[in-house]
Amino acid sequence: xxxxxxxxxxxxxxxxxxxxxxxxxxxxxxxxxxxxxxxxxxxxxxxxxxxxxxxxxxxxxxxxxxxxxxxxxxxxxxxxxxxxxxxxxxxxxxxxxxxxxxxxxxxxxxxxxxxxxxxxxxxxxxxxxxxxxxxxxxxxxxxxxxxxxxxxxxxxxxxxxxxxxxxxxxxxxxxxxxxxxxxxxxxxxxxxxxxxxxxxxxxxxxxxxxxxxxxxxxxxxxxxxxxxxxxxxxxxxxxxxxxxxxxxxxxxxxxxxxxxxxxxxxxxxxxxxxxxxxxxxxxxxxxxxxxxxxxxxxxxxxxxxxxxxxxxxxxxxxxxxxxxxxxxxxxxxxxxxxxxxxxxxxxxxxxxxxxxxxxxxxxxxxxxxxxxxxxxxxxxxxxxxxxxxxxxxxxxxxxxxxxxxxxxxxxxxxxxxxxxxxxxxxxxxxxxxxxxxxxxxxxxxxxxxxxxxxxxxxxxxxxxxxxxxxxxxxxxxxxxxxxxxxxxxxxxxxxxxxxxxxxxxxxxxxxxxxxxxxxxxxxxxxxxxxxxxxxxxxxxxxxxxxxxxxxxxxxxxxxxxxxxxxxxxxxxxxxxxxxxxxxxxxxxxxxxxxxxxxxxxxxxxxxxxxxxxxxxxxxxxxxxxxxxxxxxxxxxxxxxxxxxxxxxxxxxxxxxxxxxxxxx
Amino acid sequence: xxxxxxxxxxxxxxxxxxxxxxxxxxxxxxxxxxxxxxxxxxxxxxxxxxxxxxxxxxxxxxxxxxxxxxxxxxxxxxxxxxxxxxxxxxxxxxxxxxxxxxxxxxxxxxxxxxxxxxxxxxxxxxxxxxxxxxxxxxxxxxxxxxxxxxxxxxxxxxxxxxxxxxxxxxxxxxxxxxxxx
Numbered sequence: 001x002x003x004x005x006x007x008x009x010x011x012x013x014x015x016x017x018x019x020x021x022x023x024x025x026x027x028x029x030x031x032x033x034x035x036x037x038x039x040x041x042x043x044x045x046x047x048x049x050x051x052x053x054x055x056x057x058x059x060x061x062x063x064x065x066x067x068x069x070x071x072x073x074x075x076x077x078x079x080x081x082x083x084x085x086x087x088x089x090x091x092x093x094x095x096x097x098x099x100x101x102x103x104x105x106x107x108x109x110x111x112x113x114x115x116x117x118x119x120x121x122x123x124x125x126x127x128x129x130x131x132x133x134x135x136x137x138x139x140x141x142x143x144x145x146x147x148x149x150x151x152x153x154x155x156x157x158x159x160x161x162x163x164x165x166x167x168x169x170x171x172x173x174x175x176x177x178x179x180x181x182x183x184x185x186x187x188x189x190x191x192x193x194x195x196x197x198x199x200x201x202x203x204x205x206x207x208x209x210x211x212x213x214x215x216x217x218x219x220x221x222x223x224x225x226x227x228x229x230x231x232x233x234x235x236x237x238x239x240x241x242x243x244x245x246x247x248x249x250x251x252x253x254x255x256x257x258x259x260x261x262x263x264x265x266x267x268x269x270x271x272x273x274x275x276x277x278x279x280x281x282x283x284x285x286x287x288x289x290x291x292x293x294x295x296x297x298x299x300x301x302x303x304x305x306x307x308x309x310x311x312x313x314x315x316x317x318x319x320x321x322x323x324x325x326x327x328x329x330x331x332x333x334x335x336x337x338x339x340x341x342x343x344x345x346x347x348x349x350x351x352x353x354x355x356x357x358x359x360x361x362x363x364x365x366x367x368x369x370x371x372x373x374x375x376x377x378x379x380x381x382x383x384x385x386x387x388x389x390x391x392x393x394x395x396x397x398x399x400x401x402x403x404x405x406x407x408x409x410x411x412x413x414x415x416x417x418x419x420x421x422x423x424x425x426x427x428x429x430x431x432x433x434x435x436x437x438x439x440x441x442x443x444x445x446x447x448x449x450x451x452x453x454x455x456x457x458x459x460x461x462x463x464x465x466x467x468x469x470x471x472x473x474x475x476x477x478x479x480x481x482x483x484x485x486x487x488x489x490x491x492x493x494x495x496x497x498x499x500x501x502x503x504x505x506x507x508x509x510x511x512x513x514x515x516x517x518x519x520x521x522x523x524x525x526x527x528x529x530x531x532x533x534x535x536x537x538x539x540x541x542x543x544x545x546x547x548x549x550x551x552x553x554x555x556x557x558x559x560x561x562x563x564x565x566x567x568x569x570x571x572x573x574x575x576x577x578x579x580x581x582x583x584x585x586x587x588x589x590x591x592x593x594x595x596x597x598x599x600x601x602x603x604x605x606x607x608x609x610x611x612x613x614x615x616x617x618x619x620x621x622x623x624x625x626x627x628x629x630x631x632x633x634x635x636x637x638x639x640x641x642x643x644x645x646x647x648x649x650x651x652x653x654x655x656x657x658x659x660x661x662x663x664x
Numbered sequence: 665x666x667x668x669x670x671x672x673x674x675x676x677x678x679x680x681x682x683x684x685x686x687x688x689x690x691x692x693x694x695x696x697x698x699x700x701x702x703x704x705x706x707x708x709x710x711x712x713x714x715x716x717x718x719x720x721x722x723x724x725x726x727x728x729x730x731x732x733x734x735x736x737x738x739x740x741x742x743x744x745x746x747x748x749x750x751x752x753x754x755x756x757x758x759x760x761x762x763x764x765x766x767x768x769x770x771x772x773x774x775x776x777x778x779x780x781x782x783x784x785x786x787x788x789x790x791x792x793x794x795x796x797x798x799x800x801x802x803x804x805x806x807x808x809x810x811x812x813x814x815x816x817x818x819x820x821x822x823x824x825x826x827x828x829x830x831x832x833x834x835x836x837x838x839x840x841x842x843x844x845x
Contacts, residue, residue, distance in 0.1 A: 069706070070706060071692050071693055071696050073689070098688075105707060105709070144720065148720065157716075157717070180719055180720070181719065205709075206707070206709040206769040207707060207709075207769075208699075208705040208706065208707040208710075209705060209706050209707065210704060210705045211703070211704060211705070214696075214699075214701060214704040215702075215703065217703065222793075225794060228796065229796055232796070294722050295685070295722055295724070297686050298685040298686060298687035298797075299687065300687065300692075301687055301688060301689045301692045302687050302689070303685075303687060303689065303795075303796035303797065305685045305797070309719060309720075311722070316720075317720045317722070318720075319720075
């Protein structure tokens with residue numbers, strides 16, 4: 001009997017049209033849980049570094065998290081893993097919504113896609129019945145539009161659908177996979193789906209998911225529910241409204257955007273606008289949101305309402321969440337009404353709402369500085385907002401200059417030349433980042449930006465406050481019920497952390513504390529990405545219901561695995577190192593691990609070098625950021641060490657033979 | 665059968681469709697509560713409450729299962745409320761041939777909400793407890809009713825089987841299966 005998981009993967013080869021239901025090895029669950037963990041293992045085993053993102057050998061894996069489909073509150077994530085066309089590294093974008101639970105009810109833990117279909121197709125999974133269906137009539141359709149057409153075709157409103165728009169079909173390197181309420185956007189995974197000739201996946205499941213120790217498990221679920229209610233009624237004082245509660249930042253519900261609009265950078269991630277948030281702007285934007293937002297909506301089995309249905313007169317209805325509310329607005333130096341309008345078009349086209357606006361603002365900056373000319377942009381509109389729609393249309397069709405821009409700012413700059421790379425200034429590992437330009441180096445964020453394998457800050461930061469609280473009294477108050485910390489040292493570091501003076505950034509928290517804090521936050525994300533728990537109830541917000549002290553019992557009660565904090569920590573470490581190993585095998589090294597040059601005005605090269613070296617040592621990695629033979633062996637990743645030695649990535653360091661080899 | 669008047673506690677769930685956020689936690693916890701052993705498995709398809717939802721039309725209607733209906737309605741109307749068009753079925757609690765909700769996925773037998781009847785009694789049905797959006801509100805009221813025999817769950821099931829296969833087949837099957845044991 002398998003608990004929490006189904007014990008089956010669905011393997012689909014689109015080249016041959018072959019469909020197989022494959023029993024999975026329960027030993028892998030013990031080693032890697034599920035979700036990102038087992039995805040990483042499959043990619044390591046089956047996708048060697050020679051494989052190009054756009055090739056039949058690249059896998060596109062849609063995985064449920066280990067606890068998805070159980071009553072675990074907020075556990076609904078689909079973890080999509082493949083090789084990113086933009087970074088050449090592992091992309092593991094994720095989405096909430098309803099897709100993963102439905103896949104699990106259909107009887108599968110993962111859907112693993114390989115090959116390439118000669119014609120555009122969609123996949124229809126109805127429990128044991130799986131069909132590859134013609135999708136030629138869906139070519140060019142919007143992501144939501146196509147999903148609605150499929151739903152009507154299948155005549156079942158309960159079908160859950162993940163689909164791509166025009167951007168995915170045309171292999172735009174920041175194309176997303178859309179699912180109505182949610183999307184998996186980062187890393188260009190929509191382009192890989194398009195390359196495989198797969199327009200959509202429709203799934204409907206009517207089977208059971210079992211848990212091992214029901215009474216214990218449900219009691220914990222009930223406690224989580226009660227805690228969420230209590231936490232919703234008691235936001236954390238002293239932090240900005242969007243960080244005071246649980247869930248993903250409550251962008252759809254909260255109108256106060258002073259923090260984002262004045263601290264994040266506008267345009268091509270250039271300008272900070274102090275004093276922007278006036279009463280007049282607030283009134284205007286609040287009016288826009290209230291008139292267009294019809295309902296706050298949730299993901300599967302979660303009481304938080306992080307998303308919203310947006311209905312704009314004259315446009316089809318769509319759904320939105322989180323910071324995509326402002327990315328287009330701020331890139332275009334415009335207002336919320338424009339932002340919500342263009343986001344509708346962008347959602348149907350299926351593009352990442354972090355990368356797409358920045359690519360367009362980048363193009364505009366190139367034009368303003370004479371690097372792109374009227375010859376490159378024929379019939380470019382005069383009006384600023386029309387220009388953004390014009391660019392978006394060309395990017396998703398790869399028309400004219402849109403073809404270069406469709407690869408993102410790094411690669412577009414390579415192609416355009418003429419000094420364009422100076423304008424592609426906000427990337428890490430060739431991937432567009434949040435538009436943030438700040439003053440003083442922050443050691444915690446420095447390490448997270450440099451070493452985060454997700455290459456996206458919001459998926460690494462989390463449980464430790466982003467900034468010190470002003471008074472010691474406030475800090476003491478905060479620490480009173482801060483049960484989520486791994487140990488008391490974290491409270492000490494926070495209590496002593498000041499806004500100014502000796503105990504402030506960049507030198508405080510000190511190097512050891514910084515390593516520990518970054519490691520803790522990252523570890524919680526890796527656990528979530530394996531269980532399918534939404535970061536919004538776990539690794540992302542302050543004082544979440546799930547934490548390192550209750551997760552081991554929680555996972556154990558659901559799965560029957562023997563687990564304690566130490567073992568869970570070890571598993572998270574194993575997953576984290578395997579993801580890194582995969583990227584190392586694809587060529588990632590220390591030189592790639594750095595935030596954008598201009599992320600902070602005040603940089604401290606010596607301190608930064610020391611931070612990075614110390615963190616590498618802390619993690620058991622060598623001076624290039626490569627996990628050492630010894631640490632790989634300790635994590636039962638001997639097979640990685642062996643391949644690293646064979647490929648000359650590691651030299652035999654005489655620290656012993658390759659032992660503890662686990663290769664199920 | 666005795667016929668008389670008696671006071672009965674009527675348990676209801678008041679549904680506020682404006683507050684529903686479509687999370688379907690009600691379906692999850694309902695199916696888990698009714699699993700055997702309790703909470704050992706979970707499958708919204710077995711839930712006795714379903715959220716009838718069309719997100720892009722902004723329709724979210726939680727409906728909990730009522731009586732079994734052997735035949736579908738002759739006419740099905742459409743209602744426009746606040747500018748949104750609803751099928752009559754969106755509000756209907758019946759397990760009926762016109763749709764696949766409120767049927768056990770294995771047997772096809774009808775499901776009916778029992779307000780989480782259990783020993784000890786719960787303060788509120790689980791779906792209400794898990795609806796933090798307050799779209800589901802539990803209420804009890806006293807009502808004077810005609811006294812009659814309470815129909816046990818097994819009878820509801822048997823009647824449905826008889827409708828589907830005819831009494832003779834059901835009796836034959838029961839006789840055959842009890843002999844085997």
